[in-house]
Amino acid sequence: MSRVHVTCTINGDPAEFLCDGGQTLLDALRDEVGLTGAKEGCGTGDCGACSIVMDGRLLCSCLVLAPEAEGTTISTVEGMASGDDLHPLQQCFLEGAALQCGVCTPGFLVAAKALLDRNPEPTETEIRYGLAGNLCRCTGYDKIVRAVQAAATQITATNES
């Protein structure tokens, strides 16, 4: 069986890769493209560690077949910072100690960014439900939720000024 050639845009750059028909997008990003920021925590869409955004939609990349990425625009955690400037979420996670082991962190950041893009001033409850698809076993979520709140405040302030 010949492999599938996929052309897409990843983190703003044109990208191409070869994949198998049954390969997940997560595996393709990690093994074919070399972007290992998205993690496999479960492989069944239950933990969110593999979160990415494809054509504006937040996804578990473990539940997407890689050939489906043809012609799409993909964002991963590796594309969140602009050069040396961290995204406010990344900065707030760091300053708020919102990570312990850090393996769920890329998924949380991608999901939190998708949440704030859609809802710039979420309530605590909206943040908690918005991030319910991302499991963290270390933090008890407290500092993650606070970091998202802090980032939302920062982003809103920047946009208003």
Added chain:
Amino acid sequence: MTVTEPKPSYKYVGTRPVRHDGLEKVTGRARFAADLNMSGQLHGIVVRSPHAHARIVSIDTSEAEAMPGVKAVITGDDFPAVEPGHRQYDMCINVIARDKVFYEGHALAAVAASTRDQAQAAAAAVKVEYEVLPAVLTIDQALAADAPVLHAHMMTAGANPPAEEPSNISNITRFSGGELDAGFAEADLVIEREFTTQPVHQGYIEPHACVADTGQDGHTTIWCSSQGHFNVRSSTATLLGWENTRIRVIPAEIGGGFGGKTTIYLEPLAVALSAKAGRPVKMVMTRDEVFRATGPAPGTKLRIKLGVKRDGTLVAGDAYLIYTNGAYAGPGGLLGAMTVFESYKIPNFEIEALDVVINTARSAAYRAPAAPLTAYAMETMLDEIAEELGIDPIDFRIQNAVTEGDPSTMGFPFARIGFVECLEAVRDHPNYKAPLGPNQGRGIAAGYWFNIGESSSATVNLNEDGTATVVTGSPDIGGSRASMALMAAEELGIDVYDIRPVVGDTEAVGFTDVTEGSRATFATGMAVVEACRRMVVELRGRAAKMMGVEVDDIDWVDGQAVYTGSDGDKAPLSVAEITAKAKRTGGPLTATGSLEAHGAGPGFAVHVCDLEVDPETGVVRVVRYTASQDAGTAIHPSYVEGQIQGGVAQGVGWALNEEYIYDSDGVMENPSFLDYRVPVASDLPMIDAIIVEVPNPAHPYGVRGVGETGIVPPIPAVANAIYGATGCRIRDLPMSPIRVLDAITSNGGSNGA
């Protein structure tokens, strides 16, 4: 934060810098074990038993070996034989089964092929002939008179008189003190309760993974995620029958462990496959494998009887504890016995604890192993007693709490501990008095964990520019690099961001035990402090040379060598100034600290949980939570809070929904995060962490381990709060909606006693 004792003012210790490994972790660059790839690597897949208990009649690998891309197939025969009595017998036959499989998911062969696809296909082609044996799946089955015996060599340790026949009881622990009968005779109120709990998983988000590369010289390098790479080295060497020096283990970032990564599963298989194939082999578990074949914490049956006088004085306690440790001997019962009465002054007590084997995955440590379950029993019973006697539950605990000098269950007097301070911190917190709404209840509970010391090593290297690299052997599982840097900054007097904390591999740093028992910041921190103090001695010597004075006239003050002699003024020398001249004053500046840390201070915690119960469905929602814990001294308060909050979340999950579910053949029915329900963000409120600081006299900065104690109180805190909301005492875990509704329905809302 509550500071209960005066402490020195520190410049760095107690501050909250951004962790040094943080940038890599928020940008996706941090390399966890599954992120590593070697050129030419093969992919390894484990063949696992579908049966909970079976004799392996034969394994035929010939078809698998002939399949496309397959480079190596191994079975237990590829490893040296081990006999009962071998120091790590259980670990060896757990990593790869020999004659028998003891649980569903037990590894019995492994395959390496060019692609994961090929390896999976080959694994499916390994033919195994089993003689299926009756499975022992519960404590009652294990203890039945006619129970199948899992291990023909298992003679109960600690039995008196000594065991003459093998059984499924691996160990009996007994502790006693005072006169039990006399104690109960003194009591005005005696209650006895029974509890059952199910195995739970640590639930780290990163599945086990490793890459092993064995060269033609017979030396191998393993990259893996673990709580202790020196243990990976020695355990892998033991399994392979190799010398430690043939194995180098390089720690990857670890994506959570909680005790579950204190042992090994994949590494020896990867090394053996790599040796056989002559290529690097990568192995990554699926979540399904993680659930079936790693980690559960024990399930239990507990029976406790307590006697108390009308004035609230506990006078007698009798505990009968049974812990399952999965298919092999384990310490659950022993640790249960050591924790059950440890927090309270109970002059007359007897404890008997059984460790029992059943046909489920070998249990692994999980955060304060065994203690959350004894706390579940004890702390809910104390609540009942306090109510019966009309005493506030915190006052009742303060009245009976152990303090400095009180004897522990094991006889020794406690050193300075912060239990009462934790109780007072919660009593004085607004949460304890906040109004409760309809169907809401409040529960408090306390928890205790010993904490441990063990061996640690650290090396401090001063760089040419005056910055420092601190190398330790403790994997950073939750921010410990930052703690090491803070202590080093305090000692050396240089900025915390001028210190690069590094986790060194087994050939780059001295031996260091596993990150467990809440020991990293305590014990490895002591090694860092020792190395830094040696470095300061060296720096003073170099400065003395540069100034041309006696070293005794040099003090180290705030990162500078300061001349204190009487021979006029001399400008102080900074670290950078000294390192710049290092070549001329004696060469590079390095110092090491290696020690066996004594005096790990026990940790206490007190939690208050407010929750709401839907009386028609039994659904429980936690609405408010506050947790106090004695950290001794918080080196990096944010990560201390994080440990407390994380422990709470895990404990709440354990209380409400987490459990292993097996079918009647011992096949796990919920091996996914869909049906093994760890708490999600919307299940929890903010968790207010109160850090109590009663310094540990044995540590230079007063540190007590904080990693584990926080998981001990949540189960009883939740149970007591459910009682508050419903009037029902639930004594079986998990307290799922089904159980809660059943309790409400069958008890009609009355006290379930």
Added chain:
Amino acid sequence: MGTSGSKPLAAGPGVELTAGGVSAMGYDLMLSVMRYASPTTVAEAVDLLGSEADARVYAGATDLIPQIRAGRPEPTVMVDLKRIERLCAISANGSTYTVGAATPTADICADPGLVAAFPGLVEASGLIGSDQIQSRSSWGGNLANASPAADTPPSLIVNEARAVIAGPGGERTVAAAEVATGPGQTSLAPGEILVEFELDQPPARTADAYLRLIPRTEMDIAVVGAAARVTLDADGNVTAAAIALGAVAPTVVRVPEAEAALIGNQPSGDALAAVEAAAAAATTPIDDKRGTVAYRRQVAGVLARRAVTIAAERARERGGQS
């Protein structure tokens, strides 16, 4: 699950020969044997699905991929329906809404027309999994997967949704209630796909609601689900009612006794008590890892009563607008 993936070769007394280890153990899909196709028209998709016995519809795959990883036989061709415009579109034409069968539930939840007309159905749609899953989950997938515990079928049924099905013989339209016939089983013929759903604008003073019971707040499969739709007259008496339960029987259960108990009455007091009793009685649940018979039965009654209460409240608020 479990040992289903191992293949017994022979059986003797006490001895079992098993090829392979344990089931799938959550292994990856077999990458190399699977092909991916992304037709852009319904006809193309139908042709593809008809051309190979092991072709499978690939829509959100939020159930499909986990099922394959758990040991379900692997398809040879995955036919992605999401590039067919008609399957991902939402439109309103006169008094009829048309929703593509593969439309992500995230889009459904963001559609003001659907939110206003079918608040309960939209709630049910929004309850499927996380935000990540919402990007992929769809009514078509939810219905065709035929899980008894699926969240949207009860709400589709109380709103009398119609499913448009395309197959080798052309298109046909059936009631959504007729699609699932048992756990994992549907009335779809080989080669047939769900194309879209049609829903009529509810009449005046009509509204729906959906409630489900899960142990956590998110990410779980329903232990019980209950959908209700009621129509009130100007005095607040019920003139029409539909109640459907999920996860308490092999397929969604309608509860005509509960509906009858409401007709002509205020949705309160005795009528609600009758709804609760009838709903509980209508269930034929099973004991499994997610719930017990007794629990499901009891809670089905509670949720049915609560769903009716919410639907009636909404119907009152909606007043004479249709």
Added chain:
Amino acid sequence: MAVRVHLSSNLRGPTGGIAEVEADGSTVGALIDDLDRRYPGLGDALRAGVSVVIDGLLIAHPEYEPVADGAQVYFVPQTAGG
């Protein structure tokens, strides 16, 4: 060098249940040797996974730990952790 040795209750088999005994030795290892002479079998029990507490300090591997005259030494089971 007389030292008061306290045995946690699970270690008292060889002493016939006695909790507190006298022993001589300048290190914990020497104490254990002496205890084994007085209570045959106790040595094995104390060498296998036993820690001591001396002056409030928990010591996990105490064989060569010095013991002062008149010290109180508590033998306790070794702990582990997650």
